[in-house]
Amino acid sequence: MKRIPLFALLASLCALLFCSACGERPVVTSPDGRITLSVAADADGPTWSVEVDGEPLLLPSRLGVETREALIAGTQIASVRHSSFDEEWTQPWGENKLVRNHCNEMTVTLRGAGDVALTLRARAFDDGVAFRYEWSVAGCDTLAVTDELTEFRFADEPGTLSWSIPGNFETYELQYRELPVAEVADANTPFTFRTAAGLYGSVHEAALYDYPEMVLRRDSAGVLKADLAPLPDGVKAYVPATFTTPWRTVQIGRRAVDLINSALILNLNEPSKIADTSWITPQKYVGVWWGMHLGTQVWTMGPRHGATTANALRHIDFAADNNIQGVLFEGWNQGWENWGGNQHFDYVEPYADFDLERIAAYARERGVELWMHAETGGNIPEFERQLEAAMQRYAELGIRTLKTGYAGGFKGGYLHHSQYGVQHYQRVVETAARYGIMLDVHEPIKETGIRRTWPNMMTREGARGMEWNAWSEGNSAEYLCMLPFVRLLSGPMDYTPGIFDIDYSRAKADKGRIEWNGPNGDCCIKTTLARQIANWVIIYSPLQMAADLIENYEGHPAFRFFRDFDADCDWSEALQGEIGDYIVVARRAGERFFLGAGTNGEARTLTQPLGFLQPGVRYTATIYADAADSAANPEAYRIEERTVTAADTLEIVMSARGGQAVTFLPQHE
Structure with a gap:
């Protein structure tokens, strides 16, 4: 099959008028009315764009997929259909067992020459948008995908700040970069950003099956577009003639922690295929x-x-x-x-x-x-x-x-x-x-x-896990404050936290004790012990490791936190935080609550209301905090107990590179 030629502009305009006459516009809006995703088509092919609160976030950006057999894009909008979803579903484990899936959906059918039909299925949630390609090409069994045309044209590239790792098809174990979007040559996803107006977002993908991963790469025209990991012969993927791609997603929030609290990626996946979980x-x-x-x-x-x-x-x-x-x-x-x-x-x-x-x-x-x-x-x-x-x-x-x-x-x-x-x-x-x-x-x-x-x-x-602290320059406290806002937006991570022997002195006696305030202001593990404990809460994983040598836990008073901790949580919320600066997360397992907080290289005091606790219940709060001298001695810590209720406020005092962890156990009469 030859590549399909583009139609004239007149045909595209007629198609748009046809859809309008049918009362179906190629626009889908979030349930709260704040976010809209629009589709258009002209002689150059289809585009998509996103507005938030009436302001452009993504300018019209190209859509489509190239194969050896056909250009799967379409230049006429043949039909538009709208529907809505509002359901709750439960999962056997997760940050939150109960999840709400509330969105509006639009399916746009685009047609070009020949027998190619491209459906763009788009969904708008209160916390972002997503779309995927669905196509059917007659006359062949298999298509060789050579490129994906999806673009991401940010309305204000110079004024939008981003956090990401470089686009790499072999590893994610790379350092994060904080760059204006205009200076990003390539990036893997999640690709997290903040606009000049203070809007937060993250580009990623959902339901990746039978298709290469997508990274963002600036093309010869200077536009960030999808780039797919190739096979050895240069083809990106061999797929059936009838095929559905992964979702292309943009999570959106007013606060940085809104991205962490979003369930958009999960909601774009199908229910469990395992009957008995x-x-x-x-x-x-x-x-x-x-x-x-x-x-x-x-x-x-x-x-x-x-x-x-x-x-x-x-x-x-x-x-x-x-x-x-x-x-x-x-x-x-x-x-x-x-x-x-x-x-x-x-x-x-x-x-x-x-x-x-x-x-x-x-x-x-x-x-x-x-x-x-x-x-x-x-x-x-x-x-x-x-x-x-x-x-x-x-x-x-x-x-x-x-x-x-x-x-x-x-x-x-x-x-x-x-x-x-x-x-x-x-x-x-x-x-x-x-x-x-x-x-x-x-x-x-x-x-x-x-x-x-x-x-x-x-x-x-x-991502770069704990092992990088054993044989490299290690992971900084700033890195740990980026992790929840970038890598963890995609899902759980086995970071292997919880090292108590911060300078390895008991493991490597021949190494000598490396002082916290050494020549470069560094130690082997670039956190305090209290932050290591807090990471069990902050870095979500349903399989959570106490990664140190077990002799470093034996008889250690602070290891009580891990004994009390439950990896099987029912509810979670990121309470406050800024990317690369600090983070506070709370989780509930049954009747018990756990809180973890961490800061970057700056000492920080935060005020945290405890309204997430059950009202009318008194809790014993066991606080694992930095000591007064933790900046100089990162293994120093203090443990404090107090009685609290949901009406109280917790003052979280953290040393540079430090943190705080708290267990809230209900007091039963």
Whole structure:
């Protein structure tokens, strides 16, 4: 099929007049009337634009998809239909168990020459807009997508500030940049921004299946547009002739925390395909992990092997004694000696010093979940060959949680975030679901809300996690204050928080104590201990780790917070915050509430009303706060208890790089 020529302007105008005469305008407005998404078409093709409170946010921006077979765009608006949704749905786990889906929808059918029909399905919520492409091309079975034409023309690029990582198809473990949109050459999503008028927003995508990820890249005309991760032959995707793309999303809020509190991404995904979700349960966990990144333990068998039988039993006992549900073991399976070579792993056979049967039996005896780890090293063909047998073996052992890893380049020249990668990650999710296994994915494809449809997809890494503090310049306090407003807008993150040995002194005695106010004003972990505790609340994950060596928790008074903490929350709200500056988050699990607050490199005092607590109930608030000298000694902290109610106000005093965490336990007569 040849590329479809563009129609004359007259035909497009006639189509628009036809739609108007039918009483259906190509405009959809949010339920509260504040946000509108409009579609238009002329001789150059269709465009979309967004206004908020009558002011332009996105100027008319091009739409369409190019394939080898056809230009899927359309130059005539053939029909427009409107509908509305207002429903509540529940999820087995999540920041909020009960979610409202309230939006207005518009479907615009665009036609070009030949048999191409493009439907643009757009939705407007009170917290943003979204659209996706749906097409059907007659006369062929498969289309080769070569480009997506979607543009994002900000009305005020120089005056709009953004926070993002560079556009990279292999990794998300990059530093955030704060740049005017006009200076952004490329960016991954979520792409968070603030206009000169103080409006906040974030560009992302939802329901990513069978299609490459989208990054934003400035084209030769100077416009930010969608760029798709290519396959080795340069084609972006091979798709059926009848196909639906992921949603292109723009979350919008008056306050920065409105973006965190938005459920727009989840609402654009389909309901769960897993009928019985009773086995999908959030957990707290510890594990053999941090020592490998410090270099005090290794993944391979030998004198410093971390995943040994003795060490496993010790961790299981610690978990059982401290109200912790799971224990993770990395380096348990044969093949780590091949690292850096052929990346060959055996996903079933343990090392000789890791008695898997005995460890699994002991974990069951003590009521602790055994987690396994499967690192692929990028060797996807081998992992997929063993996948079914490995999942079956884990299920036989009673293992319900698997951590996967994809460090290293994919075999065959495929990119992590290409269609090939997206298809592989999804294949693992669906295989795990058949065997009743939950997933924690490192080096993942970014989260786009598929956890609603596949709730065994629990958490992902997808940003610079705690391990970067062990062997690099580390993650700054400013980075931690950006994370909730950028990466976490896409979904849960396995950051692996909770390091109590801030300067590693007990792990690396030969390193010497690195002073907090050293030559560069740095320490190994660039937070206070109180902020490490607060991160368990701030950085949401239904699988939440206490990542330090367990000997650093034994007998530590502040570890009481993690024992009291519940990863299975019912309600969450980001209460206040500014991107890169500070953040305050509250969560409820049953009758208990938890609060986490953090600041950047500036000392900060915040006033927080406690109106989120249940009225008429008295709570014991246990406050884990920075000490007076935490700026000089980051491991210094104080614990205070007081009785509070929903009518009270909490003063949150934080040192530079510090934080505060609070448990609110109801007082029963």
